[in-house]
Amino acid sequence: MSSTETMRAGPFKVKVEDVPIPTIESPNDVIVKVTTAAICGSDLHMYEGRTGAQAGITFGHENMGVVETVGEGVTLLSKGDRVVMPFNVADGRCTNCFKGKTAFCTGVNPGFAGGAYGYVAMGPYRGGQAQYIRVPFADFNALKLPPGTENEADFILLADIFPTGWHGVSLSGFQPGETIAVWGAGPVGLMAAYSSVLRGASKVFVVDRVPERLAAAEKIGAIPIDFSKGSAVDQILEKNGGMVDRTVDAVGYQAVDTGGKTEQPNIVLEDMIKATRPCGGLGIPGLYVPTDPGAPDENSAKGRISLSFGKLFEKGLSLATGQCNVKQYNVQLRDLIIAGKAKPSFVVSHEIGIEDAEVAYDKFDKRIEGYTKVLIHPNGPL
Numbered sequence: 001m002s003s004t005e006t007m008r009a010g011p012f013k014v015k016v017e018d019v020p021i022p023t024i025e026s027p028n029d030v031i032v033k034v035t036t037a038a039i040c041g042s043d044l045h046m047y048e049g050r051t052g053a054q055a056g057i058t059f060g061h062e063n064m065g066v067v068e069t070v071g072e073g074v075t076l077l078s079k080g081d082r083v084v085m086p087f088n089v090a091d092g093r094c095t096n097c098f099k100g101k102t103a104f105c106t107g108v109n110p111g112f113a114g115g116a117y118g119y120v121a122m123g124p125y126r127g128g129q130a131q132y133i134r135v136p137f138a139d140f141n142a143l144k145l146p147p148g149t150e151n152e153a154d155f156i157l158l159a160d161i162f163p164t165g166w167h168g169v170s171l172s173g174f175q176p177g178e179t180i181a182v183w184g185a186g187p188v189g190l191m192a193a194y195s196s197v198l199r200g201a202s203k204v205f206v207v208d209r210v211p212e213r214l215a216a217a218e219k220i221g222a223i224p225i226d227f228s229k230g231s232a233v234d235q236i237l238e239k240n241g242g243m244v245d246r247t248v249d250a251v252g253y254q255a256v257d258t259g260g261k262t263e264q265p266n267i268v269l270e271d272m273i274k275a276t277r278p279c280g281g282l283g284i285p286g287l288y289v290p291t292d293p294g295a296p297d298e299n300s301a302k303g304r305i306s307l308s309f310g311k312l313f314e315k316g317l318s319l320a321t322g323q324c325n326v327k328q329y330n331v332q333l334r335d336l337i338i339a340g341k342a343k344p345s346f347v348v349s350h351e352i353g354i355e356d357a358e359v360a361y362d363k364f365d366k367r368i369e370g371y372t373k374v375l376i377h378p379n380g381p382l
């Protein structure tokens with residue numbers, strides 16, 4: 001028996017290959033037959049060769065499916081359970097896990113805080129863009145879902161982007177009734193905007209330059225800001241009648257300038273410092289890396305991002321960043337979906353079989369033809 005997987009084959013290349021089905025390696029493992037795995041903007045960093053991923057790595061940190069085999073130490077899961085896994089692999093028994101900081105688990109990835117499936121530097125965990133995936137510490141890492149196939153496109157977003165968007169808003173210190181501006185209308189930015197709407201923001205601005213993405217933001221009640229038409233900050237200040245309470249960076253280190261071609265890794269953070277009111281807050285779920293061979297200048301290649309820190313100090317701004325502790329949020333967000341109060345699947349643009357992954361990576365990377373969030377069904381349509 002084999003499992004078909006989406007693997008990195010080199011810069012801007014993925015291939016789909018058959019490999020042996022994963023097996024139970026520890027009594028705490030389960031093997032999940034994957035019904036849906038999503039492609040993430042973070043996969044593109046590896047696809048493009050920006051984060052030093054080796055060829056042969058299996059992609060896929062946003063995974064859900066049905067439990068197929070249960071290790072003998074697992075007590076909360078049974079064969080046939082429908083589950084979604086946080087992208088974080090965590091052991092549930094280190095100090096950070098005890099405190100809910102599962103993205104910084106110290107027990108799953110020696111020399112590094114945090115583990116993930118199918119991700120460079122995040123430990124030896126194969127990705128789930130595959131027919132089967134091994135889930136370690138499964139009682140802790142698998143969230144049970146109602147059986148069946150209902151809301152599949154909503155539940156898969158619990159693996160990463162819905163909690164990550166929600167987390168970005170929390171990192172900014174947001175309170176109901178406040179105004180907030182989100183940079184980036186990719187899947188994470190749209191989820192941050194959607195979370196702000198759900199959490200009672202008085203006004204939500206979303207900055208991007210891709211028309212379909214701005215249209216999606218407008219559809220959920222946010223105010224689109226097109227930064228190809230001029231300074232995002234000026235547009236926000238004018239439309240809001242002043243600075244906003246909170247800002248979220250859902251772009252990360254590959255931010256581009258107004259012209260849309262030149263990377264400027266500090267441009268979003270600089271905009272946020274300008275657009276946030278004194279004593280407001282910046283939430284930064286957007287990814288920054290310690291080394292980046294493709295960076296536009298020597299400093300940012302070493303992960304040194306230049307910031308107007310003096311301005312940040314003068315305004316008394318607070319700032320928080322880091323990977324999302326998915327487990328901190330996924331139960332409440334699952335229950336919002338089950339109750340019909342949240343439907344994050346509006347971001348899903350394409351659903352494909354695994355054989356079409358190569359084309360999907362290419363188009364998603366070029367951000368063409370409306371490719372925003374791609375769901376792969378590795379075992380065929382549901």
Ligand SMILES: NC(=O)c1ccc[n+]([C@@H]2O[C@H](COP(=O)([O-])OP(=O)(O)OC[C@H]3O[C@@H](n4cnc5c(N)ncnc54)[C@H](O)[C@@H]3O)[C@@H](O)[C@H]2O)c1
Binds near residue numbers: 323
């Ligand atoms: N913290 C976490 O746990 C976590 C989890 C998932 C993803 N991420 C990171 O979040 C970021 C967003 O992910 P995504 O999948 O939505 O990515 P994406 O690449 O699909 O979206 C980024 C968007 O930013 C826009 N953009 C570029 N420059 C801009 C600028 N100057 N101003 C405003 N918008 C600009 C792009 O047009 C694009 O639409 C990435 O850095 C990703 O790695 C972090």
Ligand SMILES: [Zn+2]
Binds near residue numbers: 042160
């Ligand atoms: Zn992701």
